[in-house]
Amino acid sequence: MCAALAAGAGFALPRSGWADPAGISVAEALDAARERPNTLAGRAARKNILFGTSLNHWDMEDAAYLAVIARESSILVPENALKANQYRASPDRFDFGPADKVIAFATENKLAARGHTLCWFNSIPPWVPKTITSPEGARQELLAEVTEPCRHFAGRMQSWDVVNEVVRPDDGLPLGLRQSYWLDKVGPDYIDLAFFAAHEADPSALLTLNEMDVEYDHPYFETKRVAVLALLKRLIANKVPIGAVGIQSHLQYVGLSKFPFTPSVFSRFLSDIADLGLKIIISELDVPDRNLPGDVPERDSIVAKSIGDLLFVAASHPAVIAIVTWAITDRYSWMQHDPIFHRKDGLASRGTLLDEQMIPKTAYWAAIQALDQARR
């Protein structure tokens, strides 16, 4: 499975495969999932794809929920515990206890693990921009926020989201980069710096650039795809140790004819990424349904179609190695409480695969069907 390419000075470039880390390796996680053929993970394993979910450490008291996750998954992602605003309350503190709990659960249940996210404009601890104002101070803080989590979990993460949502052409900045504290203080090379530091601290993890709004057949999304590809080419030219792209897949516009999903357009984008030697992870799949009709059968069928259509294309593509849903049940979906993404009519969100009682919905069966019918 492992084919690390030597490149640049003093690091290996895992771009034509990915290293099996210690802990639960990809092969072990897939083998374990094959013993559960009638589950999402089992069906995905038949195509050599990991399937899993995010999990919040504060929801781990619910034993029935953990049982569902252990059954249906082969990869697990701490949903919030590895964001700096969660583990780094003050300059002298790195609290990996909550993330340790999630990763230990993964290991005990033979699930691979994935780290999310080292560098995200939206999870910078509030004290950082208030107290660190010099470029060198910011650079040191960025290095700490990358190096400490990578070192702590070294050998146990199948992949790490090194940077999250760094492209935003609407901001009008060079390279289509998003306006952020890191860009402002460290400059555009903060992305390169984060990847090099992550690779040094955890050489076996597949290093990922995670992005949103690249899924639809619409000029806004096309502009984003072009900017993402340009950034990837620049990183590769600079011999940055990037191994994969995460495509978040919060399918919030499907069902509103404004943003259609065209399989050939999405598939072309996956191939453009694969042509650069990179793997692909569908990293945060769900359907924010705040603008969808309240009627449950109607809403459920839109959610199911959105998920099925995207998964069929993704699971058919040879570069896709993992599919992760952002919570596997409506009971614990972020969309129930997010200030922007919750429904304004007071109805519960139904944007994941299992309902609040953790019973499979149409979306679950659409996912199973997409995995079964995927051409690979």
Ligand code: XIL
């Ligand atoms: C979300 C979590 O699900 C919420 O619980 C939290 O309050 C905010 O972050 N894109 C990402 C994820 O990359 O990290 C976000 O997760 C959802 C959008």
